[in-house]
Amino acid sequence: MIVTSYGCRVVVRSGVLAVVWAAVLSGCSDLGGPLRAAAPADARCDIRPASIDFGNIAVGQSGEQSFRVANVGSVSLNATLALSCAGFTFVSGGGAHAIAPGESLTVTVRYTPTTGGPSSCTILTGLPCSGIVASASGFVPATVSFATDIQVIFTTSCVGCHGSPQPSGGADLTAGSSYASLVDAVSNGYAPAVRVIPGDTTHSVLYHKVFGTGQYGPAMPLGGTISQSDRIKIRTWITEGARDN
Numbered sequence: 001m002i003v004t005s006y007g008c009r010v011v012v013r014s015g016v017l018a019v020v021w022a023a024v025l026s027g028c029s030d031l032g033g034p035l036r037a038a039a040p041a042d043a044r045c046d047i048r049p050a051s052i053d054f055g056n057i058a059v060g061q062s063g064e065q066s067f068r069v070a071n072v073g074s075v076s077l078n079a080t081l082a083l084s085c086a087g088f089t090f091v092s093g094g095g096a097h098a099i100a101p102g103e104s105l106t107v108t109v110r111y112t113p114t115t116g117g118p119s120s121c122t123i124l125t126g127l128p129c130s131g132i133v134a135s136a137s138g139f140v141p142a143t144v145s146f147a148t149d150i151q152v153i154f155t156t157s158c159v160g161c162h163g164s165p166q167p168s169g170g171a172d173l174t175a176g177s178s179y180a181s182l183v184d185a186v187s188n189g190y191a192p193a194v195r196v197i198p199g200d201t202t203h204s205v206l207y208h209k210v211f212g213t214g215q216y217g218p219a220m221p222l223g224g225t226i227s228q229s230d231r232i233k234i235r236t237w238i239t240e241g242a243r244d245n
Helices: 146-157 178-182 205-211 228-239
Strands: 002-006 009-014 017-021 045-048 051-058 063-071 077-081 088-092 095-099 104-111 117-123 132-139
Touching (some): 051 104, 063 077, 063 095, 095 104, 104 117, 104 132, 146 178, 146 228, 205 228
Parallel strands (some): 051 132
Antiparallel strands (some): 009 017, 063 104, 088 104
């Protein structure tokens, strides 16, 4: 008698008669195939909304957004909510949770920017459904007002030449016209240079004019002066984004 093993099946040959025995060996089914785990139960989840957006938040301030993780399957879901992004923290719902069928978990996230600029964070769930993306942007609050700080300088020191109806160089610095005449406006005398580029003093003609760097001709105002404190206000206004505030 010859005994030959083929994986989970044993073939016994005796003379010309071959008898196949289906043997239930370790790790084998009664049909000779490897034992397999039963098909997983219906594990499904649903996250709404699919993403969250905090919008613009001032540095040092906070904003909160929430989303819901729902169990829409037939078995319990073991969720593990996690994030590791600067400025983002859980208010509630973080960590491990068992969510029963038909139940849901509300997760609240807080964003507290420490610097200006955009941020994003992927919040992991540990579930069959993918994590969600949180987006936000921080900004530095303005310390200089265009209306109450900068326009006052123009009205006092500049409108003698840069006033309506024929402002010098086309730069009208009268109240109500000055902002549009400066911000993102190409300089008539130094094109393609721009009079004011928000956040960029290096390439703003106005900055070089009031600080007298000589890069764009003589300092302004011609025949007059601007105090150092007013120059600093203009510089600060530009670096803070040249806002119309």
